[in-house]
Amino acid sequence: MKPKRKTSAQEAVERMHDDAVVFIGGFGRGGVPENLIEAVCQKRLRGLTIVSNNAGTSSTGIARLLEEGCVRKVVCSFPLAKESVVFKGLYNKGLVDLEVVPQGTMAERIRAGGAGLGGVLTPTGVGTDIAEGKQVIELDGRNYLLERAMRADFALVKAHKVDPMGNLVYRKAARNFNPIMAMAADWVMVEATTEVGVGDLDPEAIVTPGVYVDAYVAAIASAGQSMETAA
């Protein structure tokens, strides 16, 4: 069996390089691979294109990467949340590029990328700014935008449980973009809360089969705790 277990987040992100396109799971603070992100920051990568739903919350998650100067471009659905202070600062100074994508379109473009499709036809965005420069295709009297599939060089994924084969289950709404991103990147790194043995996960409950996972690190307590005490 190909060894996928890494002893640290730093080791897990070893193969990452400058100017890469990187999927990062998460929605708000749920399902964000905080330890892997921290390891990327420490690696001092530059010129990354980050694809994720948000542009960072306060100073955690993608905000850390932005703060460390790792990011050239953000592709997301919701850049201007109240908490996206780091992103807004850089964007207003012209130091980071932005592509805003409707959330469902982003999800479906990633799914298409993972499924080997060239793109999808979606009614979302017809007649809006999002349609600019895109082909409109009419089918049975309804207009659709042709949206290209999206793939990435790397994916950073947060899971609840992992086994040595890389099989994953998620916890509650921390699932979000993680399973589809794991299917659509050339090299997939996972941060899991717990590691279990081969055969311990119910095959009917596995959401991401291990064939999609290249490296994982488990049971890090320092950051990214899903439970926290309210201030």
Next chain:
Amino acid sequence: MTTTGLTLDQIAWRLAQELEPDWVVNVGIGMPLAVVPFVDPAKDIIFHSENGIIGMGPELEGTGVVDNDLLSAGKRPVSLIPGGSFVHHADSFALARGGRLDAAILGAYQVASNGDLANWKLPGARTGSIGGAMDIAIGARRVLAIMTHKTRDGEPKLVERLTYPPTALGVVTKVFTDLGVIAIREGRFILEEVAPGVEVGEVSAATGAELCTEKTCIMSLPR
């Protein structure tokens, strides 16, 4: 703003009455969140949250512990109803576009009499936040907009043609404001109900398009 009219809670209460038993409903962030506490639990409405929650329960307050894995689209701690489930993002939006939402409750900057909705970007702004609004607005069977009738500067938000960047075309079915309930049918605003104490003429004057008032009745509110 007019000095008369409904409070936000009263608008939210009225919109809550619109939801029918067993509907699957998506609730947007901002003003729409005010509607949820007024929905009768006996209706067994199934709330969908775009981040993959089917059967989202009420917001949790004051429990002391926040579970980041169970937050609403507005990033607030929520519960899951018994029988609720989780899906990934592509499936969550497949549900929305695939016609499984009986209604979506969305906030709005502007609504046009042809049902066009604007709620993501201000005119002239470099960018805005779309989130799930474009997908949910085109997917839901009914789009129920909740907003004030006029802007802070007194400009009508119900207009003949949008002047704000559109979110989706021809999707809004009903608008709930501080002045009344306005249905959109065949490219026209129809004032179905007027808020108690508000004159029909006042609503017409505050609306930036023709308003049909032939069958308007006075809204009845709970005591």
